[in-house]
Amino acid sequence: MIPYTLEKIGQIIHAEIIGDKKAVIDQVWFDSRHVAGQSQGIFFAIPGVQRDGANFIKEVFEKGVQNFVVTKAIKELPANFLVVDDVTRALQKWATYHRQQYKSMVVGITGTHGKTIVKEWLYQLLYQQLSIVRSPKSYNSQIGVPLSILEMTPDADLSVIELGISKPGEMESISAIVNPDIAVLTMMGNAHSESFKNREEQAQEKIKLFVQAKKIIIPFDDALIRDYVLNHYNHKQIVTFGSDENADVQLASALNNPNMTIKYKGRTYHLQLPFNNEAAIxxxxxxxxxxxxxxxxxxxxxxxxxxxxPVEMRLAQKEGINNTVLIDDTYNSDLSSILIALNALNNHPYFRKTLILTDVLQDRLKPKELYTKVAHWVNAYPIQKVILIGKEIDQYKDLFKNLFASYRDTESFLDHLNVTDFHEEVILLKGARKYELERISKFFQVKSHDTVLEVDLENLISNVKYLKSKLNPSTEMMAMVKADGYGMGAVGVAQALMNYHIKYFGVAYADEGEELRKHGITQNIMVLNPEQSSYDTIINNQLEPEVYSFRMLNNFTEALIQHKIQVSYPIHLKLNTGMNRLGFKKEQISELIQQLADNPYVKVKSIFSHFATSDIPEQEDFVHQQAALYQEMYDRIAFNLGYNPIRHISNTAAILHYPEYQMDMVRPGIGIYGVSPDEENQKFLKNVVTFKTVISQINELEIGETVSYGRRFTALEPTKIATLPVGYADGVKRILGNGNGHVMINGQEAKTVGTTCMDMMMVDITHINCKEGDEVIIFGENLSVKKLASWCNTIPYEILTSVSKRVKRIYIQ
Structure with a gap:
C-alpha cells in the first residue's frame, strides 16, 4: 500500500493523535493472529461480537507494531495511538479518502455466488495487459472492502473489488467507499441470509451497489434482477449476459459445454475452457x-x-516427504498474494518454516524497490530457510535474511535438491506459473492420488464463526476433532482452528491427542474415552481425561502418583443424565463428592453431560429433563468443591435449538464440518468436504452386456459406462451400487451401475459429455453428504468417518 504518515491518517479520520505524528504507515492489521513484526504497520482494534480487538493491543505491540487505532489509548504502553469514536468507521473513512485520490477504473462485484472466482479469473485474464489491484482472498465485508481499497496504487490501471453483505444497510456504506465505475452482479441464489426476509429483499440490498456505478452488468435470465434494474436504473448504461437471445452478451452454447460460443454486438466468439461444469461456464x-x-x-x-x-488450488496444504507439510501456492506471485501466503505460513503451527519464492511477476515497481519491499516482508516473519528462484530475484538475494540458497531457474534448484535438507517443517511454495513450480510440488508430495478428500479450511472456519454467532460473548467453544476430525484429518482441522479462539479440542482417545501435540497444537485437549493403558500418554502429553467412574478415578490417581505429579491434574467429570452410556449417576454424587475431597491429586476442570435428543424436536421435554438433572448434580458437586468448574452440555443441535443451555462452553462437532440437524441452519453452513475421484476408463456396452460381480446390471440399450478408481475400501458404501445412488460428473448426475467393488465402481454416462480423466464428485457442494447418507439409510457422521485412510486429504485455504 501507499505509505501514509500517522498525522495524515489522523486528519482523515478526525482522530486525536497521541505519539509520533511522523510515524510512517505502510501496512494495516486488524487480526492479531496475522501480525508479524511490522513496526510500520497500524493495528485497528475493531470490536467484534465474540472478541474485542482492544483486548489484543498488548499482544500486537509485543509483536512489533507501534501504531494503533483505538477508542481508548493505553497510557502505560509506549506506542502511537489514533483515538476515535468508531474504529470500523475510521477505517472506512480512510479508505474513502484513498479511493478519491485515484481515477483508474474500478470494477465492483457482488452477488450470492461467484464473486471471488470472477475476481480472480479477471486477474488471470488481464494481468498481462493491465496493472491490477484486487481484493485479497474474499475480503468483501465492512472491514475487507476498505482494506482492499487501501491497496490501490497510482500506477494501477484497474481495481477489482468484491462486495459482500450479511444484513440490510451494509451495501450503502461499502459501495460509497468503492464508488465503482462498473458494478457487476454475478447471480442471486435461492438461499437467503437469516437477516433478510426473502430473496427479493436481499437482491434489493445488493443492487444498491449500482447507485454509485456508471455502468451495470447483470444476468438477463434472472427476471427479478432484470426487471428491478431496468425499472430503477434505466438512466445508466446496462449490459446483460445470459442464455436468452435478448441478452447483450449471449451464451449460444449449452451451459455444460466447455467449448463456449458467445454472441456479442453481431459477432460470434469461440472460447474453450479447461472446465466443463455449469458454474465455471x-x-x-x-x-x-x-x-x-x-x-x-x-x-x-x-x-x-x-x-x-481453479481458484481453490491456492494455498492447498499437502502431505510432504519427511513429515513435512507443503503449502502450495503455485498460482501467481503478485505482491498482494505474497502477503496472504506469508500469513498462511506464519499461522501454521510447525516451528520450522521454509519459503521457496520465485521472481515476482505482474508488478510495475522497479526491481530494486520491488525486492526491497518483498524482502522487508519476508524478513519480518520467523522463517528459518529462504530459497529464491529466478534471474531477477537472485540479483537481490542479499536483502533476504536466513537465505538458504538462490537459483536462477527451477532446473538448477531441482538439480541441487537434497531431500535430507527438508524434514518436520512447513514449506511454502510461492511463485508464478512460468517457473513450473508444479515440478517442485510434485517432488515434495508423498504421492499423488486420483481419489482425494478435499477439505476447505475457509469454509470450516466460516462454520465455526456462524456457530459462535449463536453464542453469548462469554461462552467458550470446544471443537470436536474425534474420529480423526470426523474423517477430515484431526491435525489439519485443529491446525486451521487453533488461532480462532478455540478453548479446547475434544478427541476420543489419547493417541489422537498425542498426534495433535506432535503437530504443534498447544490448546487444552480433552480425551473423551481414556483407556487405562493410555494414562502414560495422557500425562506425558498434558492431555485432560474424562472421568466417568470410580474405578477410573482411582486408576488415574494411581497413575498420577507413579508419575510423581506435584500439582493437581485437570480432569473432566462426566454425568449420566439420560444418555446411559458413561457417567456418574445422581445416586453416586455423594460418594463422588467424598472421593474428590480426599483426593489432592486431581482438580475438576469441568463437569459435563451429553444431550440424547437435541436434534429431535419431538423429544424437547427430554432435553429439558436432562438439563435440569445436570444442573442439580452440578450444583451439589460445585458447592462441595468450593469453586465452579466449567459447565458444558450442548452439541451442535443444542447450540442451534436450545440457546438457554450454552452455559460456559459448547461442544460443536458435525456443525463445524458443514452439517446441520435442520434445513434452516443448513443454509448458513458451508460445505467443508468434497470426496472426489476421476474417470479411469470409459466402456461402450451393447444391448445384453452386463457389468461387475453377479452381473446385476444388463444394458437394455447401447450404454456408455465410466469406471471410477474408488470402492468400498475407500469408504463408498456397497449399498450405493446397482442404481441406488449417483455421482456428479461435469455438473450432471451419473447413476451407479452394477455392484460396487472393493477398489472400483461404475456409473452410467450415456448422456453426459465427458472423457477419461474428468473429475467425479462422490459427495460435496452439489451432492451433499446428507443425501448420500439417506441413500445408505444412515447418518452423515458415518459417511464422513468411513472415508478410508488411504484416501489422501488435501486442505484448501
Missing part, C-alpha cells in the same frame, strides 16, 4: 462480459480462457 461468461467493457485487446484475452486455473 457461467462465471467465464461473466468474465467475458466484463472484459468487453474494458479498454483491452479482446482477442488476446480469448485465448487465455483455456488456461484459467
Amino acid at each position: 457461467y462465471n467465464a461468461l461473466i468474465c467475458f462480459t466484463v472484459v468487453t467493457q474494458l479498454h483491452v485487446d479482446l482477442n488476446k484475452v480469448i485465448g487465455l480462457f483455456n488456461h484459467l486455473q
Whole structure:
C-alpha cells in the first residue's frame, strides 16, 4: 500500500493523535493472529461480537507494531495511538479518502455466488495487459472492502473489488467507499441470509451497489434482477449476459459445454475452457462480459480462457516427504498474494518454516524497490530457510535474511535438491506459473492420488464463526476433532482452528491427542474415552481425561502418583443424565463428592453431560429433563468443591435449538464440518468436504452386456459406462451400487451401475459429455453428504468417518 504518515491518517479520520505524528504507515492489521513484526504497520482494534480487538493491543505491540487505532489509548504502553469514536468507521473513512485520490477504473462485484472466482479469473485474464489491484482472498465485508481499497496504487490501471453483505444497510456504506465505475452482479441464489426476509429483499440490498456505478452488468435470465434494474436504473448504461437471445452478451452454447460460443454486438466468439461444469461456464461468461467493457485487446484475452486455473488450488496444504507439510501456492506471485501466503505460513503451527519464492511477476515497481519491499516482508516473519528462484530475484538475494540458497531457474534448484535438507517443517511454495513450480510440488508430495478428500479450511472456519454467532460473548467453544476430525484429518482441522479462539479440542482417545501435540497444537485437549493403558500418554502429553467412574478415578490417581505429579491434574467429570452410556449417576454424587475431597491429586476442570435428543424436536421435554438433572448434580458437586468448574452440555443441535443451555462452553462437532440437524441452519453452513475421484476408463456396452460381480446390471440399450478408481475400501458404501445412488460428473448426475467393488465402481454416462480423466464428485457442494447418507439409510457422521485412510486429504485455504 501507499505509505501514509500517522498525522495524515489522523486528519482523515478526525482522530486525536497521541505519539509520533511522523510515524510512517505502510501496512494495516486488524487480526492479531496475522501480525508479524511490522513496526510500520497500524493495528485497528475493531470490536467484534465474540472478541474485542482492544483486548489484543498488548499482544500486537509485543509483536512489533507501534501504531494503533483505538477508542481508548493505553497510557502505560509506549506506542502511537489514533483515538476515535468508531474504529470500523475510521477505517472506512480512510479508505474513502484513498479511493478519491485515484481515477483508474474500478470494477465492483457482488452477488450470492461467484464473486471471488470472477475476481480472480479477471486477474488471470488481464494481468498481462493491465496493472491490477484486487481484493485479497474474499475480503468483501465492512472491514475487507476498505482494506482492499487501501491497496490501490497510482500506477494501477484497474481495481477489482468484491462486495459482500450479511444484513440490510451494509451495501450503502461499502459501495460509497468503492464508488465503482462498473458494478457487476454475478447471480442471486435461492438461499437467503437469516437477516433478510426473502430473496427479493436481499437482491434489493445488493443492487444498491449500482447507485454509485456508471455502468451495470447483470444476468438477463434472472427476471427479478432484470426487471428491478431496468425499472430503477434505466438512466445508466446496462449490459446483460445470459442464455436468452435478448441478452447483450449471449451464451449460444449449452451451459455444460466447455467449448463456449458467445454472441456479442453481431459477432460470434469461440472460447474453450479447461472446465466443463455449469458454474465455471457461467462465471467465464461473466468474465467475458466484463472484459468487453474494458479498454483491452479482446482477442488476446480469448485465448487465455483455456488456461484459467481453479481458484481453490491456492494455498492447498499437502502431505510432504519427511513429515513435512507443503503449502502450495503455485498460482501467481503478485505482491498482494505474497502477503496472504506469508500469513498462511506464519499461522501454521510447525516451528520450522521454509519459503521457496520465485521472481515476482505482474508488478510495475522497479526491481530494486520491488525486492526491497518483498524482502522487508519476508524478513519480518520467523522463517528459518529462504530459497529464491529466478534471474531477477537472485540479483537481490542479499536483502533476504536466513537465505538458504538462490537459483536462477527451477532446473538448477531441482538439480541441487537434497531431500535430507527438508524434514518436520512447513514449506511454502510461492511463485508464478512460468517457473513450473508444479515440478517442485510434485517432488515434495508423498504421492499423488486420483481419489482425494478435499477439505476447505475457509469454509470450516466460516462454520465455526456462524456457530459462535449463536453464542453469548462469554461462552467458550470446544471443537470436536474425534474420529480423526470426523474423517477430515484431526491435525489439519485443529491446525486451521487453533488461532480462532478455540478453548479446547475434544478427541476420543489419547493417541489422537498425542498426534495433535506432535503437530504443534498447544490448546487444552480433552480425551473423551481414556483407556487405562493410555494414562502414560495422557500425562506425558498434558492431555485432560474424562472421568466417568470410580474405578477410573482411582486408576488415574494411581497413575498420577507413579508419575510423581506435584500439582493437581485437570480432569473432566462426566454425568449420566439420560444418555446411559458413561457417567456418574445422581445416586453416586455423594460418594463422588467424598472421593474428590480426599483426593489432592486431581482438580475438576469441568463437569459435563451429553444431550440424547437435541436434534429431535419431538423429544424437547427430554432435553429439558436432562438439563435440569445436570444442573442439580452440578450444583451439589460445585458447592462441595468450593469453586465452579466449567459447565458444558450442548452439541451442535443444542447450540442451534436450545440457546438457554450454552452455559460456559459448547461442544460443536458435525456443525463445524458443514452439517446441520435442520434445513434452516443448513443454509448458513458451508460445505467443508468434497470426496472426489476421476474417470479411469470409459466402456461402450451393447444391448445384453452386463457389468461387475453377479452381473446385476444388463444394458437394455447401447450404454456408455465410466469406471471410477474408488470402492468400498475407500469408504463408498456397497449399498450405493446397482442404481441406488449417483455421482456428479461435469455438473450432471451419473447413476451407479452394477455392484460396487472393493477398489472400483461404475456409473452410467450415456448422456453426459465427458472423457477419461474428468473429475467425479462422490459427495460435496452439489451432492451433499446428507443425501448420500439417506441413500445408505444412515447418518452423515458415518459417511464422513468411513472415508478410508488411504484416501489422501488435501486442505484448501
